[in-house]
Amino acid sequence: MEKTDILVLGGGPAGLVTAGTARSYYPDKTITLARNVEQAVVPCGIPYIFNRLGSVEKNLVPDAGLAKQNIQLLIDEATGLDAEAHTVTFASGRVLEYEKLVLAVGSAPVQLPIPGADQEGVFYVKKDPAYLKTLYAAVQSAKRILIIGGGFIGVEFAEEIGSMPGKEVAVVEMLPCCLAQAFDKELCSAGEAELTALGVQLYTGRKVLQITGAGQATGVKLDDGTELPADLVIFSIGARPNVALAQEAGLTIGYSRGIWVDEYLRTTAPDIFAVGDCAEKKDFFTRKVTPVMLASTASAEARIAGANLYSLRVVRDNRGTLATFSTRLGKTTLAAAGLTERRAREEGFDIIIGHAKTINRHPGSLPGAHTTEVKLIFSADSLILLGGQVAGAQEAGELINLIALALQNQMTATQLETLQVATHPLLTPAPTVYPLVTAAMQAIAQS
Amino acid sequence: MEKTDILVLGGGPAGLVTAGTARSYYPDKTITLARNVEQAVVPCGIPYIFNRLGSVEKNLVPDAGLAKQNIQLLIDEATGLDAEAHTVTFASGRVLEYEKLVLAVGSAPVQLPIPGADQEGVFYVKKDPAYLKTLYAAVQSAKRILIIGGGFIGVEFAEEIGSMPGKEVAVVEMLPCCLAQAFDKELCSAGEAELTALGVQLYTGRKVLQITGAGQATGVKLDDGTELPADLVIFSIGARPNVALAQEAGLTIGYSRGIWVDEYLRTTAPDIFAVGDCAEKKDFFTRKVTPVMLASTASAEARIAGANLYSLRVVRDNRGTLATFSTRLGKTTLAAAGLTERRAREEGFDIIIGHAKTINRHPGSLPGAHTTEVKLIFSADSLILLGGQVAGAQEAGELINLIALALQNQMTATQLETLQVATHPLLTPAPTVYPLVTAAMQAIAQS
Numbered sequence: 001m002e003k004t005d006i007l008v009l010g011g012g013p014a015g016l017v018t019a020g021t022a023r024s025y026y027p028d029k030t031i032t033l034a035r036n037v038e039q040a041v042v043p044c045g046i047p048y049i050f051n052r053l054g055s056v057e058k059n060l061v062p063d064a065g066l067a068k069q070n071i072q073l074l075i076d077e078a079t080g081l082d083a084e085a086h087t088v089t090f091a092s093g094r095v096l097e098y099e100k101l102v103l104a105v106g107s108a109p110v111q112l113p114i115p116g117a118d119q120e121g122v123f124y125v126k127k128d129p130a131y132l133k134t135l136y137a138a139v140q141s142a143k144r145i146l147i148i149g150g151g152f153i154g155v156e157f158a159e160e161i162g163s164m165p166g167k168e169v170a171v172v173e174m175l176p177c178c179l180a181q182a183f184d185k186e187l188c189s190a191g192e193a194e195l196t197a198l199g200v201q202l203y204t205g206r207k208v209l210q211i212t213g214a215g216q217a218t219g220v221k222l223d224d225g226t227e228l229p230a231d232l233v234i235f236s237i238g239a240r241p242n243v244a245l246a247q248e249a250g251l252t253i254g255y256s257r258g259i260w261v262d263e264y265l266r267t268t269a270p271d272i273f274a275v276g277d278c279a280e281k282k283d284f285f286t287r288k289v290t291p292v293m294l295a296s297t298a299s300a301e302a303r304i305a306g307a308n309l310y311s312l313r314v315v316r317d318n319r320g321t322l323a324t325f326s327t328r329l330g331k332t333t334l335a336a337a338g339l340t341e342r343r344a345r346e347e348g349f350d351i352i353i354g355h356a357k358t359i360n361r362h363p364g365s366l367p368g369a370h371t372t373e374v375k376l377i378f379s380a381d382s383l384i385l386l387g388g389q390v391a392g393a394q395e396a397g398e399l400i401n402l403i404a405l406a407l408q409n410q411m412t413a414t415q416l417e418t419l420q421v422a423t424h425p426l427l428t429p430a431p432t433v434y435p436l437v438t439a440a441m442q443a444i445a446q447s
Numbered sequence: 448m449e450k451t452d453i454l455v456l457g458g459g460p461a462g463l464v465t466a467g468t469a470r471s472y473y474p475d476k477t478i479t480l481a482r483n484v485e486q487a488v489v490p491c492g493i494p495y496i497f498n499r500l501g502s503v504e505k506n507l508v509p510d511a512g513l514a515k516q517n518i519q520l521l522i523d524e525a526t527g528l529d530a531e532a533h534t535v536t537f538a539s540g541r542v543l544e545y546e547k548l549v550l551a552v553g554s555a556p557v558q559l560p561i562p563g564a565d566q567e568g569v570f571y572v573k574k575d576p577a578y579l580k581t582l583y584a585a586v587q588s589a590k591r592i593l594i595i596g597g598g599f600i601g602v603e604f605a606e607e608i609g610s611m612p613g614k615e616v617a618v619v620e621m622l623p624c625c626l627a628q629a630f631d632k633e634l635c636s637a638g639e640a641e642l643t644a645l646g647v648q649l650y651t652g653r654k655v656l657q658i659t660g661a662g663q664a665t666g667v668k669l670d671d672g673t674e675l676p677a678d679l680v681i682f683s684i685g686a687r688p689n690v691a692l693a694q695e696a697g698l699t700i701g702y703s704r705g706i707w708v709d710e711y712l713r714t715t716a717p718d719i720f721a722v723g724d725c726a727e728k729k730d731f732f733t734r735k736v737t738p739v740m741l742a743s744t745a746s747a748e749a750r751i752a753g754a755n756l757y758s759l760r761v762v763r764d765n766r767g768t769l770a771t772f773s774t775r776l777g778k779t780t781l782a783a784a785g786l787t788e789r790r791a792r793e794e795g796f797d798i799i800i801g802h803a804k805t806i807n808r809h810p811g812s813l814p815g816a817h818t819t820e821v822k823l824i825f826s827a828d829s830l831i832l833l834g835g836q837v838a839g840a841q842e843a844g845e846l847i848n849l850i851a852l853a854l855q856n857q858m859t860a861t862q863l864e865t866l867q868v869a870t871h872p873l874l875t876p877a878p879t880v881y882p883l884v885t886a887a888m889q890a891i892a893q894s
Contacts, residue, residue: 017879024892042810045872052873058812296870296878303884304865314861324869335869363489365505368841394815397874398845404868405849409856414761418751421851422771422782423743425492426499427844431743432460432467437750445471 003097004032006309007088009078009245010104011035012043012127014276014298016061018102021306023069025313032096033066034088036077039129044295046125047156049132050139051164056132078105081249083269100271100309103246103259104302107239107277107293112148116211122233125153138232144168146220146230148208149237150178152327155195157234159329162198170201170228172220177204182325182336183389184375190391194330203228239293241278254280256289263316265305273309275301284320284407285339285386286347292323324404326397331370335400338387338407341377350380354413354443360393362423362430372396374435376403376416378443383413388436395427402436413447416440450544451479453756454535456525456692457551458482459490459574461723461745463508465549468753470516472760479543480513481535483524486576491742493572494603496579497586498611503579525552528696530716547718547756550693550706551749554686554724554740559595563658569680572600585679591615593667593677595655596684597625599774602642604681606776609645617648617675619667624651629772629783630836631822637838641777650675686740688725701727703736710763712752720756722748731767731854732786732833733794739770771851773844778817782847785834785854788824797827801860801890807840809870809877819843821882823850823863825890830860835886842874849883860894863887 006029008019019033040061049059066073074096080089087097109124111117123135139145145161147154150173162169171178177188178195192202207223211233219229241258252268254260258280265273276298283290307314326335344351354376361369370393377387388403390396406416417440423431453476455466466480487508496506513520521543527536534544556571558564570582586592592608594601597620609616618625624635625642639649654670658680666676688705699715701707705727712720723745730737754761773782791798801823808816817840824834835850837843853863864887870878 013877013879020879021888024888042872042877044870045810045813048813048872052813053810059810294869294878296868296881299878299881299884300865300867303888307864314864316865322867324867326869326871326874328871328873333874337869363492363500363506366492366495366499394874395842395845397869397871398842398849401868401875402845402848402852405852405856405866408862408867409852409858411856415855417754417761418747418763419852420747420769420771420855421743421848422741422773422784422844423491424773424775424844425489425495426775427773427780427841428848430460430489431741431746432464434743434746437746441468441471441750 001087001095001097004072005029005099006031006102007096007098007100008033008102008104009088010106010276011037011040012104012106012276012298013295014106014302015102015104017299017302018104018275018306019066019071020069021303022309023071025307026310030072032072032074034074034076034078034090037128038075041127041129041132043127046127046132047153047160049136051160056129056136060129078245081245083249083251083272086271101273102305103267103272103274103278104276105242105245105278107241109235110238110240112208112235112237114208114210116213116217119211119213119215119217121213121217121231122211122235124235142231144230145232145234146228147171148220148233148235149173150202150204151181151236151238152179152325154236155179155191155329156327157236158195158200159198162195162200170203171195172203172206172208172222174207175204178202179334182323182340183334184341187334187375187389187391190332191329191334194332197330239277243278246274246278254289256280256291264308264312265301273305275305281321284322287320290321290323292321294323294325296324297321322404322407324400326400332391333394333396334391335396336387336389337400337404338385339377340387340389344377344386349386351386352378352380352443352446354378354439354441356435356439356442358429358433358435358438360395360429362425366425368393372399372429372435374439376436376439376443378413380447383444383447384410385412385416413440413443417444448534448542448544451519452476452546453478453549454543454545454547455480455549455551456535457553457723458484458487459551459553459723459745460742461553461749462549462551464746464749465551465722465753466513466518467516468750469756470518472754473757477519479519479521481521481523481525481537484575485522488574488576488579490574493574493579494600494607496583498607503576503583507576525692528692530696530698530719533718548720549752550714550719550721550725551723552689552692552725554688556682557685557687559655559682559684561655561657563660563664566658566660566662566664568660568664568678569658569682571682589678591677592679592681593675594618595667595680595682596620597649597651598628598683598685599626599772601683602626602638602776603774604683605642605647606645609642609647616646617650618642619650619653619655619669621654622651625649626781629770629787630781631788634781634822634836634838637779638776638781641779644777686724690725693721693725701736703727703738711755711759712748720752722752728768731769734767737768737770739768741770741772743771744768769851769854771847773847779838780841780843781838782843783834783836784847784851785832786824787834787836791824791833796833798833799825799827799890799893801825801886801888803882803886803889805876805880805882805885807842807876809872813872815840819846819876819882821886823883823886823890825860827894830891830894831857832859832863860887860890864891
């Protein structure tokens with residue numbers, strides 16, 4: 001029987017990082033990475049294939065890195081797992097024996113069981129280059145594009161396609177505003193304003209009841225009676241962990257329908273790990289299961305799993321998943337880390353909020369000047385940071401990582417108030433009004 | 448006698464932030480801020496008045512903020528201090544009694560005692576709008592501009608003026624390369640390459656012996672015999688704390704010739720604090736005195752002093768000054784925090800270094816893509832982070848603050864390896880190659 005020391009199933013960020021980390025920690029082991037698609041796509045780059053990148057090809061991950069790290073690549077679909085025998089069976093009939101197995105098999109788009117959803121012209125966001133090429137062509141030829149779901153992927157599709165000449169884009173979102181899971185209302189509004197400025201129509205607080213058409217989608221019916229015409233319908237209403245293989249092999253599946261894993265990404269079966277979208281996550285603050293599916297989270301997990309396959313070498317410091325997002329809509333970067341105000345209250349935290357609004361250059365007449373708004377949420381008694389949200393320019397993509405780092409260190413408002421940062425006229429707000437500091441001061445003033 | 452509860456001397460960032468913080472912590476106290484210039488300039492904006500801002504006026508701090516916070520503004524020069532009587536005498540003859548005094552009197556440019564340095568056409572970088580207007584006019588009319596000193600201010604002047612049509616700019620630097628105090632050689636080279644690309648001539652490893660000319664500067668003579676012609680000579684070779692007032696009043700002056708202060712910015716005289724450039728700083732890692740003079744450091748100190756004037760309300764968490772710089776030369780942002788490799792070795796640290804080089808977008812063909820290079824320095828045994836340097840695009844100005852925050856939390860390479868960050872195609876490198884993480888992994892691989 002064919003053998004490999006380490007077998008990684010899945011070629012997305014979780015699989016790639018696990019294999020690469022394993023290579024650096026275990027230079028003498030043979031490593032095989034198996035995936036079920038000819039080429040791997042950059043998952044978070046998918047919204048940008050239509051215009052900014054201009055093709056699916058430009059969003060592919062080159063395989064050269066694998067060869068360079070002496071990682072065997074196998075294009076095949078895993079169809080069976082025998083956890084006791086330590087073997088995986090593939091669609092081709094191949095059977096591979098492993099010492100350590102890592103399931104990095106990702107997630108699949110949620111499909112709504114509504115009438116008409118199985119017609120031509122209805123698409124999902126799949127990480128499959130062949131499928132994406134069909135979607136790419138459909139977007140190029142369509143005029144009216146309707147996106148169902150106003151989360152990150154949905155609004156990014158809307159922004160990208162809405163920036164293309166001649167396209168009419170609409171978004172339908174069940175919650176009261178787009179991006180409502182990640183941001184509080186005022187930040188959501190900033191994002192919605194950018195979409196509206198591009199001419200994107202927003203239908204929030206409404207559900208889709210039906211996709212109209214006779215074989216070819218022609219539009220949707222909403223629960224308030226609205227009928228919207230469309231040449232193309234794209235669903236982006238979330239994803240579910242791929243757990244069939246694990247479930248059939250008898251591994252425990254968690255409450256969130258992800259594969260149950262411990263602090264070190266070990267499943268209930270010996271020598272089998274699970275990382276990324278297919279593995280269940282626990283919230284950083286409450287230890288509840290949380291449905292976060294992010295390439296950055298997957299990469300962090302993959303580094304822990306990859307290092308710890310044969311013994312626990314990297315002691316895990318992060319006590320859970322800190323949801324940390326960023327996106328860019330028009331000229332505004334929106335980013336969030338940790339709990340929103342709404343979620344903090346729902347979880348029962350007694351909170352204080354600090355706001356800051358400033359310009360990201362000093363003086364503000366320098367080139368590239370843009371408003372930066374920061375909202376920080378603190379525990380009222382301990383003044384420990386619980387979450388933060390930013391609306392700003394390009395560099396807000398790293399400013400949110402400052403907030404994420406402060407969260408991971410359980411920093412307090414007092415520590416943030418006396419933070420030592422670098423500031424520069426062409427790069428940041430003035431040191432006198434650095435927004436993390438002023439938001440912390442504002443919170444302290446209320447305590 | 449005129450009285451004020453809190454008297455702040457100095458209208459730069461240190462003075463402004465002290466007064467503002469005092470206002471929020473002590474709403475019932477009267478606060479007076481006295482400064483010796485008609486209007487306050489943004490200190491770090493000075494290099495950009497010549498071209499990007501286009502005037503001295505655009506680099507002034509508006510006084511409206513003071514009035515809004517009910518802070519009395521006094522334009523007068525403090526000439527005497529009686530620490531026992533709690534009074535300050537001003538040039539106008541006015542005497543003001545205080546409960547608490549904060550010295551935020553800044554620093555003055557170092558002047559070289561070389562022949563010819565007192566001629567017309569020789570300038571220093573002073574935070575005085577009237578003086579800067581003269582310098583502004585001189586720069587506009589000069590063709591050959593020679594800058595002595597290749598530290599931050601010197602290279603920023605060179606880049607700004609070097610970007611103006613028809614200017615020939617040269618920099619003379621005593622050390623082997625420009626920016627050598629803040630960066631290791633490879634990063635200095637990245638900065639020098641940007642200057643050279645703008646046509647700026649660099650004369651490193653050489654000292655100026657003489658300013659030539661007969662009343663009007665015509666050039667300089669270097670210690671290797673080189674003679675360089677110039678219409679205008681600008682010195683930017685550092686600054687010394689303004690301590691005359693404090694010294695005459697009997698306050699202790701430290702080894703670095705700054706005013707001695709304790710952890711809470713208290714001088715040796717009761718009820719007198721000193722913050723910013725005029726106050727002595729201690730290094731974060733070694734507790735040695737360090738000559739760091741940065742508006743960001745001054746602001747952090749000012750927040751501690753401002754809050755703690757009447758009792759210690761904000762307990763200081765930062766155990767010393769973490770030098771954290773950023774600048775932008777051409778298309779490259781250079782930034783540093785903590786110890787350089789060279790300084791870490793000089794101080795006796797046994798170190799491991801991790802490097803990462805990546806693209807700040809994913810895939811790298813997205814708009815705005817630019818190389819991001821990170822160098823991290825760790826203690827070899829504890830793997831605690833000691834310093835970091837970045838060369839990258841615009842957002843490197845915030846990426847360095849991530850490193851600064853990690854330093855302030857004494858984070859280890861293991862913690863950085865499993866960091867949870869937000870990544871986005873249009874905003875950051877890919878999660879699989881986030882540079883702080885990969886540099887940490889590279890360091891661990893060597894440990």
